[in-house]
Amino acid sequence: MSSETKQILTTDGIPLEVSLKKAEKKNKIKAFLLVAPLLLFLVITYIFPIGDMFMRSVDDRMVTNMLPKTFKAMDKWENLDELPPEEVYRGFYEDYKLLAENQQHGKLGQRLNKEKNGFNTITKKLFRQIKRKKIDESASLKEQINKLHKRWRDVEYWQAIKRTAPPYTASKYLKGMDMYFAADGSIAQVDEDRRIHRILWLRTLEIAFFVTLFCFFMGYPIAHLLATLPMKYSNLLMICVLLPFWTSLLVRTASWMILLQQQGIVNDFFVMIGLVADDNRPEMMYNKVGTYVAMTQILLPFMVLPLYSVMKTISPSLMRAGKSLGGTPFVAFWKVYFPLTIPGIGAGCLLVFILAIGYYITPALVGGASGTLISNQIAFHMKTTLDWSFASAMGLMLLTGVLVIYWIYNKLVGVDNIKLG
Amino acid sequence: MSKNPEFVKFDKVDKSYDGKVLVVKDLQLDIAEGEFITMLGPSGSGKTTCLMMLAGFETPTHGEILLDGNIISNIPPHKRGIGMVFQNYALFPHMTVYENLAFPLRVRKVEKDEIDKKVDKALSMVSLNGFETRMPAQLSGGQQQRVAVARALVFDPAVVLMDEPLGALDKNLRESMQYEIKHIHESIGVTVVYVTHDQSEALTMSNRIAVFNDGKVQQLSNPAELYEKPVNSFVAEFIGENNTFNGEIVDIDKDKCKVKLANSEILANPVSVKSKGEKTTVSLRPERALINPSEKMDNMFSGKIEEVIYHGDHTRVRLNLLGSSEFILKVPNSTSNLELKVSQDINIGWNSTDARALDPK
Numbered sequence: 126m127s128s129e130t131k132q133i134l135t136t137d138g139i140p141l142e143v144s145l146k147k148a149e150k151k152n153k154i155k156a157f158l159l160v161a162p163l164l165l166f167l168v169i170t171y172i173f174p175i176g177d178m179f180m181r182s183v184d185d186r187m188v189t190n191m192l193p194k195t196f197k198a199m200d201k202w203e204n205l206d207e208l209p210p211e212e213v214y215r216g217f218y219e220d221y222k223l224l225a226e227n228q229q230h231g232k233l234g235q236r237l238n239k240e241k242n243g244f245n246t247i248t249k250k251l252f253r254q255i256k257r258k259k260i261d262e263s264a265s266l267k268e269q270i271n272k273l274h275k276r277w278r279d280v281e282y283w284q285a286i287k288r289t290a291p292p293y294t295a296s297k298y299l300k301g302m303d304m305y306f307a308a309d310g311s312i313a314q315v316d317e318d319r320r321i322h323r324i325l326w327l328r329t330l331e332i333a334f335f336v337t338l339f340c341f342f343m344g345y346p347i348a349h350l351l352a353t354l355p356m357k358y359s360n361l362l363m364i365c366v367l368l369p370f371w372t373s374l375l376v377r378t379a380s381w382m383i384l385l386q387q388q389g390i391v392n393d394f395f396v397m398i399g400l401v402a403d404d405n406r407p408e409m410m411y412n413k414v415g416t417y418v419a420m421t422q423i424l425l426p427f428m429v430l431p432l433y434s435v436m437k438t439i440s441p442s443l444m445r446a447g448k449s450l451g452g453t454p455f456v457a458f459w460k461v462y463f464p465l466t467i468p469g470i471g472a473g474c475l476l477v478f479i480l481a482i483g484y485y486i487t488p489a490l491v492g493g494a495s496g497t498l499i500s501n502q503i504a505f506h507m508k509t510t511l512d513w514s515f516a517s518a519m520g521l522m523l524l525t526g527v528l529v530i531y532w533i534y535n536k537l538v539g540v541d542n543i544k545l546g
Numbered sequence: 547m548s549k550n551p552e553f554v555k556f557d558k559v560d561k562s563y564d565g566k567v568l569v570v571k572d573l574q575l576d577i578a579e580g581e582f583i584t585m586l587g588p589s590g591s592g593k594t595t596c597l598m599m600l601a602g603f604e605t606p607t608h609g610e611i612l613l614d615g616n617i618i619s620n621i622p623p624h625k626r627g628i629g630m631v632f633q634n635y636a637l638f639p640h641m642t643v644y645e646n647l648a649f650p651l652r653v654r655k656v657e658k659d660e661i662d663k664k665v666d667k668a669l670s671m672v673s674l675n676g677f678e679t680r681m682p683a684q685l686s687g688g689q690q691q692r693v694a695v696a697r698a699l700v701f702d703p704a705v706v707l708m709d710e711p712l713g714a715l716d717k718n719l720r721e722s723m724q725y726e727i728k729h730i731h732e733s734i735g736v737t738v739v740y741v742t743h744d745q746s747e748a749l750t751m752s753n754r755i756a757v758f759n760d761g762k763v764q765q766l767s768n769p770a771e772l773y774e775k776p777v778n779s780f781v782a783e784f785i786g787e788n789n790t791f792n793g794e795i796v797d798i799d800k801d802k803c804k805v806k807l808a809n810s811e812i813l814a815n816p817v818s819v820k821s822k823g824e825k826t827t828v829s830l831r832p833e834r835a836l837i838n839p840s841e842k843m844d845n846m847f848s849g850k851i852e853e854v855i856y857h858g859d860h861t862r863v864r865l866n867l868l869g870s871s872e873f874i875l876k877v878p879n880s881t882s883n884l885e886l887k888v889s890q891d892i893n894i895g896w897n898s899t900d901a902r903a904l905d906p907k
Contacts, residue, residue: 446636448623449601450650451701457624460649464640 175524182518185294188286191233192220196290202283209283214267217286218260221248225255241285247274297518302326322502322519329499332416332488333481339421340428340477341470347425348432348469353441366429374423378490381419385410385491411493419487424480428473435469471538479527499523550614553579553737554600554705559609561595561761569595571761573609577739582731584740584748587758588784593741596758597707600739602626614704624653629698629706633713635690637682643669643693644678650701668700671730688719695727699736708740712747724750745785749773757781778818779904782829789835789873791828792907795819803903808869813844813898818905825906832862832876834900843895849873851890861886867894 133141189196194216202209224230230252237244250273254260260269271278288306299305299312303320307313314320347366351359369377384390392406401407409415439462447457485500492501499519506516554577561570570592577583585593598604600611602623610617618626629650637646647665656664669675672692682690691711698706708727712720728751731738742748748755749769757764757772757780765772765781776782779790791812797804803816805828814828836843849867860876863886867873875894877886886892 440634440636442632442634442636443638445601445603445623446630446632446638447649448603449626449628449630449707450653450697451624451627452649452653453624454622456653461638 175521178517178520181514182297182521183293183295184514185289185296186292188233188236188289189292191224191229192217192286194220195286199287199290202287205284205287206280208267208271208278208280211265211267213283214270218262218266218270221251222255225252237285237289240289241282243276244282244285247276247282250274297515298522300515301519301522322499325497325499325502329482332413332420332496332498333478333484335417336420336424336481337428337474337478339417340425341474343421344425344428344432344473345466345470348429348436351429351433352436352439366426369423370426374486377423378419378487381415381422381487381491382410385415385418410491411496413492413496415491415493416488416496416498419491420481420484423487424477427476427480431472431476432466432469435466435472439465467538471534475531475534478530482527482530483523549579551578552576552612553581553614554739555612556596556600557610557612559596559599559606559611561592561599561604562607568607568761570599570606573761573763575756575763575766577737580735580737582728582738582740582751582753584742584752584755585758586742586745586748586755586784589743591758592761593756593758594709597709597739597741600705601628601630601707627701627703629701629703631694631698631706631708631711633710635682635694635711635714637690637693637697639682641682642678643674643680643682643685646682646693647697647700650697654701664700668696671699671734672696672726687715688723691715691723692726695730699730699734703736705737705739708738710742711740712742712744720747727751749785757784759784775817776829776902776904779827779829779907782902782904783907787832787874787876789830789832790907791830791868791870793826793828795822795824795826795903798822802898805903810847810868812868812901814901814903815899817902819903826903827905827907828901828903830896830901832874835873835875835894835896837875837877838893839895844898845901846893846895848891848893851886851888851892854886854888865892865894 135141135144195213196216198212198216199209202213221230221233224233230248234245234248237248251270254273260266276282296306301322303315303323304312305315347362351362351366353359354362382389386392387406387408387410389410391409392401395401396403396406409418443461443465444457447461448454452460482498483500484498485504488496488498489501489504492498500523503516503519503523506512506519554575556573556575559570559573560568562568573592573596575596585596587593595604599606602618602621606619610619612618613626613628638649641649644665647668648661651661651664665678666675669677672695674689674692674696677685677689677693682693685693694711695708698708711727712723715723724747727738731751740748740751749772752769754766754768755772756766759780765777767775772781773785776785782788783790791805791807793805793807793812795803795816796806796811798816798819798821801815803814803819805812805814805826812828814826819826839846847867849865851863852866852871853864855862855864858879860878863875863877864871865873865875873894
């Protein structure tokens, strides 16, 4: 028997592995109990809402529940290019009559109208006929309904009803990318002048990218100073870096509004030094500039802190070694110091980028029309249009985007290389 | 080629960090070409500061440093061509052993073939061939140390500085590395300036030792002279073990003086005392005092054993002698040794030439 397969026993003859598990069981239970409250909290406040969001974003059961008989009958509708058979008309009539009795028919009309324009009119017409009891249930319903309006004779309207049959739909996700299901079920682009979401996605990525870049170029020297200055100065500088952290986000954004507005302090200063004319003050707020400036300032600490914690661990003798071996200060920095700070750069950039991509309050306040991000659009649908399923879909798309970025980062740099402190 | 006796020259160098305290005071030091010189001293004595000034990381507040006759105070570190081994090795953790060694050659734009040859030669010098692709973290402390030494030598610098390079190693490894560095120095003849606070390290490795204290060189001489003939009580105290007596000169001639202690008188060798009435500290190495000496010695006293400590190769005996209970004797471990027991009375003798009357402590 080789030594690898040989089972090691304790003195009592119990296999060592079993004995070890038994001994560690108590500790494992203790450890689990300690984290259990947090786990529960996370499940309730994080995992469950995300699941709910997902369900909401794909949920399309309204029509399915309203027209059960219709969809059952549609199983027998074989040639989809021709009008459906009598059973489908009967099923639809019976479903609709029930809805009319329960005052639910209006909702159906609106929902179908979203699927295909013109439904509202023809369902209302049907409703009036039912109300006046003008429909003879013993005769062919297909003929009677077809006679009501020419659209009932158009097969596209029946195809539209059929498209609403599945209880789940990806249409909200398509809408988030300015696309929709065309009449024949294929995916089509929205007209060019109505493609607002794609612009917003691109703008969000662009702003997040540049904010990350600005944060990096401003944060790197600060972090380096923090890590190398003598204690008494670095503490003071650290407080300056952290001070924004201790101020409310709203207050900081509001102070940027005071600074950046056309009659604000920065513009006053530009006029004073003669950089711009008094009657030609540049707009620095309610556009991208405002969003860039305010977000960079607000997210800067998230770049500085991981960089600082990494730089703190780099021994100053490494730079000295680089110089004493003949490297110019720049070579010593670029070949020795900089590569060692990459874990901090990765952590800082990832942190700032992910925070920036979902930023909401600051762009809402200083962004104006050209400086708002996708999160503002999500909030708009949550609060104004009340289209929660669309808001959920976009929220999940944002989440997926973040996960994809994380995945790419992991492929390029490796998550093990991230150092947050 | 004649060796330049002033290859490195510190000329009246002062250094102060805060404008209040001088860390290095009026340093005058010449280092010959090919010499292995050690700066030895307690922490805060200014030895590392001197090294940093030579490397170019600190600038002298006053005075000049010359390398091969040229003033280097205004030359930045990367143009000085001085190799340096740091206390914590300072290997670049993101580079392999090969890349670490190639770094000084690459920045000098040496050809690829030449780099390979030089790196190979440097690695064989520290017997680390075959370790080229390892990362520093995969090496043991001793191997990292050797890589650091090889890296400081690979670009053939005129001077190599070593700042307590063996401080982080354990005792056995430290000793074997001492010999290894010494042999490397002997075989390539580079000038080495070595900083340490470990006196045995300094004694084993150096041609000359500069003992630093309080920003000044207390004594600059070869190891034997430093140990046998310390010029002041700091050096005597710092290098090796030492029995001291504080007293006053009562009689003095050319090579002998009489020192009056609290309740007796001893004969000593006047090193830094000149006249009667001067206060002095007499220093005597523990191994120079003998038990029951066979020959006639001019200092003979009797003392009581207070403590016996067995050290393997020797035994340390603490005696109550001449009113002090801190007198230490080192007795070599040989079969002819007498039984030493606590509270036994024994006779001790030493020659007055070994008892050096130095400046008072």
